[in-house]
Amino acid sequence: MKQYDHPCVAELTVTQILHALSDPFRLSIVRSLAALQPQPCAPLQGGRPKSSVSHHFAVLRAAGLVRTEVVGVTHMNSLREQELNARFPGLLAAILAACATESSATEQAATPSGEHSLP
Amino acid sequence: MKQYDHPCVAELTVTQILHALSDPFRLSIVRSLAALQPQPCAPLQGGRPKSSVSHHFAVLRAAGLVRTEVVGVTHMNSLREQELNARFPGLLAAILAACATESSATEQAATPSGEHSLP
DNA sequence: CCAATAGTTCGATAATAATGGAACTATTGA
DNA sequence: TCAATAGTTCCATTATTATCGAACTATTGG
Numbered sequence: 001m002k003q004y005d006h007p008c009v010a011e012l013t014v015t016q017i018l019h020a021l022s023d024p025f026r027l028s029i030v031r032s033l034a035a036l037q038p039q040p041c042a043p044l045q046g047g048r049p050k051s052s053v054s055h056h057f058a059v060l061r062a063a064g065l066v067r068t069e070v071v072g073v074t075h076m077n078s079l080r081e082q083e084l085n086a087r088f089p090g091l092l093a094a095i096l097a098a099c100a101t102e103s104s105a106t107e108q109a110a111t112p113s114g115e116h117s118l119p
Numbered sequence: 120m121k122q123y124d125h126p127c128v129a130e131l132t133v134t135q136i137l138h139a140l141s142d143p144f145r146l147s148i149v150r151s152l153a154a155l156q157p158q159p160c161a162p163l164q165g166g167r168p169k170s171s172v173s174h175h176f177a178v179l180r181a182a183g184l185v186r187t188e189v190v191g192v193t194h195m196n197s198l199r200e201q202e203l204n205a206r207f208p209g210l211l212a213a214i215l216a217a218c219a220t221e222s223s224a225t226e227q228a229a230t231p232s233g234e235h236s237l238p
Numbered sequence: 239c240c241a242a243t244a245g246t247t248c249g250a251t252a253a254t255a256a257t258g259g260a261a262c263t264a265t266t267g268a
Numbered sequence: 269t270c271a272a273t274a275g276t277t278c279c280a281t282t283a284t285t286a287t288c289g290a291a292c293t294a295t296t297g298g
Contacts, residue, residue: 013221014146015140015141015142015143015146017217018141018146018214019138022137022138023285024134027134040244040245042243048287049287050244050245050246050288051248051288051290054247055287056286057246070245072295073244073294074243074244074245075245075246088213088216089216089220090213091214091216091217093213094207094208094212094214095213097207097210101207101208102132160274160275161273161275167257167258168257168258169274169275169276170257170258170260170275171258172275173275173276173277174257175256177276178255189264189265189275192274193273193274194274194276
């Protein structure tokens with residue numbers, strides 16, 4: 001039963017976290033996890049090859065954002081919200097809120113009238 | 120009198136902002152500006168060649184974080200705090216707070232007993 | 239035990255970004 | 269007008285990241 005290394009909270013750095021979240025795909029993973037937790041990797045692939053997805057998850061783990069637990073044949077991912085919040089209060093929340101702001105603005109631009117945009 | 124292009128707030132993206140701040144040098148520039156505003160580039164160079172500094176300022180401007188005004192022979196930089204906050208409330212503040220947390224933790228590690236660490 | 243599933247690791251290639259020297263621009267003070 | 273100052277722009281080089289196929293690992297169900 002292989003498990004993963006997760007850095008402890010004291011080791012996390014702001015730049016590493018910001019870098020991890022500065023990639024649109026990784027940010028979308030984190031957003032999905034914030035909405036539904038835990039989740040395996042598969043539903044978050046978005047058409048990418050598995051090796052690429054695996055790489056991005058590794059970056060997120062190294063930054064301390066995501067914890068991956070091996071559960072049977074799937075790897076369950078969750079955000080390290082409490083820990084992150086203990087170390088950098090409000091940081092993750094502010095970033096997620098900013099994403100929400102941004103995407104609702106885009107929706108408005110793309111949906112001028114009464115359409116609704118949930119896919 | 121040459122001036123700079125600054126993207127308008129509506130154009131700013133979260134990933135661009137996070138990427139801009141994921142570089143330690145750029146983050147230190149932003150931190151300095153948050154403490155003292157406006158400032159020319161020169162005092163923030165930190166021993167780097169001017170072309171490099173100029174590049175990093177361009178990234179910060181493109182991300183919408185910094186505004187540069189030409190004032191005589193110097194270029195005065197300031198944070199676009201209000202605008203940024205209007206677009207992504209609390210984002211910049213949370214990131215700056217996280218930096219403060221991080222650096223105070225490092226100070227504690229480096230200063231075990233009663234020393235004080237202001238240089 | 240075998241096949242299927244879910245993901246990782248490796249290795250090569252391509253894309254992005256950082257670095258720094260040299261030449262250039264704009265502004266001011268002498 | 270000339271020299272000095274403060275940055276920028278251009279360019280080449282290097283370093284970091286991302287991408288993706290192929291081979292590999294661990295776990296489970298049959």
